[in-house]
Amino acid sequence: MTMLWxxxxxxxxxxxxxxxxxxxxxxxxxxxxxxxxxxxxxSSLISCAADEPxxxxxxxxxCMLFDGHAALLARIEAELVQLGYSHICALxxxxxxxxxxxxxxxxxxxxxxxxxxxxxxxxxxxLLALPASTLAALHASGLRRIGQLLELPAAAIARRFEPETQxxxxxxxxQASDPRPAWRLSETYRARCEFGSDVRTSTALLFPLQRLLxxxxxxxxxxxxxxxxxxxxxxxxxxxxxxxxxxxxxxxxDAAQFLILVRERLHSLLLPAPxxxxxLQALEFTSPAIVQADxxxxxxxxxxxxxxxxxxxHARLGESSVHALQRHADHRPxxxxxxxxxxxxxxxxxxxxxxxxxxxxxxxxxxxxAMAIDxxxxxxxxxxxxxxxxxxxxxxxxxxxxxxxxxxxxxWVFRDRRDGAWYLQGLWA
Numbered sequence: 001m002t003m004l005w006x007x008x009x010x011x012x013x014x015x016x017x018x019x020x021x022x023x024x025x026x027x028x029x030x031x032x033x034x035x036x037x038x039x040x041x042x043s044s045l046i047s048c049a050a051d052e053p054x055x056x057x058x059x060x061x062x063c064m065l066f067d068g069h070a071a072l073l074a075r076i077e078a079e080l081v082q083l084g085y086s087h088i089c090a091l092x093x094x095x096x097x098x099x100x101x102x103x104x105x106x107x108x109x110x111x112x113x114x115x116x117x118x119x120x121x122x123x124x125x126x127l128l129a130l131p132a133s134t135l136a137a138l139h140a141s142g143l144r145r146i147g148q149l150l151e152l153p154a155a156a157i158a159r160r161f162e163p164e165t166q167x168x169x170x171x172x173x174x175q176a177s178d179p180r181p182a183w184r185l186s187e188t189y190r191a192r193c194e195f196g197s198d199v200r201t202s203t204a205l206l207f208p209l210q211r212l213l214x215x216x217x218x219x220x221x222x223x224x225x226x227x228x229x230x231x232x233x234x235x236x237x238x239x240x241x242x243x244x245x246x247x248x249x250x251x252x253x254d255a256a257q258f259l260i261l262v263r264e265r266l267h268s269l270l271l272p273a274p275x276x277x278x279x280l281q282a283l284e285f286t287s288p289a290i291v292q293a294d295x296x297x298x299x300x301x302x303x304x305x306x307x308x309x310x311x312x313x314h315a316r317l318g319e320s321s322v323h324a325l326q327r328h329a330d331h332r333p334x335x336x337x338x339x340x341x342x343x344x345x346x347x348x349x350x351x352x353x354x355x356x357x358x359x360x361x362x363x364x365x366x367x368x369x370a371m372a373i374d375x376x377x378x379x380x381x382x383x384x385x386x387x388x389x390x391x392x393x394x395x396x397x398x399x400x401x402x403x404x405x406x407x408x409x410x411x412w413v414f415r416d417r418r419d420g421a422w423y424l425q426g427l428w429a
Contacts, residue, residue: 004060004069004111006043006076007098009088010035013053016085017193027194028053034191035085036183038218042066042076047095047180054102056095056180069111083214084207092116094174096129103127113174120172121147130168134161189219189230189282198237198274202266205234205275210259212280217255225285226251232262235277242271251286331388332396333366333425361402363412363426370423376403376413383415400425 010016010032017031035055036046045058057076059069066072073089080087090101090108097116101108104123110116123146125138137160143149149157150169158166170176193208209232220226228251234242246261326340361381382401389395398414405411412426 002060002112003058003093004063005092005095005098006057006059006073007090007092007095007102008035008039008055008057008076008080009090009099009102010053010055010085011088012086030192034212034215037185037189037222038079038083038215039076040183040185040222041218042072046183048183049099054099056098059091069109073109079214079218083211092174094171094178095180096168096171096178097174100127100129100172117150117173120150121145123147125149128168128172130165134165137161185219185222189216190279191215191281192277192279194277195275198276200274202269202271205266205278206259206263208278209262210255212278213255213258213262216258216280216282217253220253220285220288223285224288226253226288227282227285228252229284230258230280230282233279233281234271234275235279236271236273237276239273242269242275244269251288253288331386332394333362333386334370335389363428365428366426367424370414370425373413373422373424375422376401376411377406378404380404380410386414 013031014025014028017027032048032053032055036048039046039055039057043057043059043062045061047056048054049056059072063069063072066075069091073091077087077089088102088108090098090104092098092101092110093113093116097110097120100123101110101119104127107119110119125143125146125148126135128135128146128149130138138149150173154166157169167176171178191212193212195208199205216230227248229245229247232244232246234244236242244262244265246258246265248257248261252258323339324341325337328336328338330336380402383399384401385397385399387395387397397417399417400412400414403411403413410428411424412428413422413424415422
């Protein structure tokens, strides 16, 4: 399989990493590391330059997965624009050639060695990544174009210059092995951004947050996983760090969904001081939740929409304000349920279990407290005896019936076996 290298050059990376930040090698390196994690979704072979804002992706193995190199390159560039980084892309059979083409004007996509050789012929000599003394000697020899240098015998170049010069030219033309140190994806995700000046409003945090979340989305795609909880930390000068935990009712990896939840939380977040740095951290991941499309192409989305609604309610009202009902193992109807977090309630439901057709009917509406009534005029079904609660000093002994009132409504009643009184427990709609 022919290797095809994409080189991404970010000419203003240090300044654009966070708007308003002065150029800083450390900031540039951190931004390049985040971009490498983002780029892993497109290729399993990523390499970063040690001293330049350059990123290489080997796309030869990925093109068929994304409908060819043109479609793949268009998707990569579209997401880079969304991230807000100015960039130059070049595609070539060797990483050395791809890096050189990012500094050249005109065509920057060559797919074969023949095309590469033709493209190099007319390029100026100063684009070569050779020592200044070597370039000066070549210029003094009357050479002006790369093609003129490549036409010289290899032995003559080896005699005149260091062996590294000939090796560089061979790698440039994809005629020699051109290994690059592979960048490895971390098992956990941590990203940090510094601000050039203090941020005093939550609205101003949305732009850097959007970029961080898009980069995080790329990391999740690269690992083919989802996240159910991640943490945002806001650093302040001379104040403790402010933390905000974002939880989802179902694991996800959509940056737009993350941003909606973060925006809801920011409305109610009181920052003790201006923010000078921002961190995003995720330590635990799960398998992605895949929504299967039906025969007619529409996604099975009702459950997904409900989960997103719950997430927004959590973010806006707080996790302690949103609950679900969960079954509880107790025969007493008023104790057969409890409030639980929606995630816990969903996890406890066994959706694969077959319904129990022999189970007695239960009304959906139970009264907060059983109400004393006269004996019902008509009993339709029963009795169903429930004796329970002796262990917690709330012993009950009841005979339950399905009954009909004088108005014709069906109700669920019981007769207390200790004193013979009748009580209304539930109603059918």
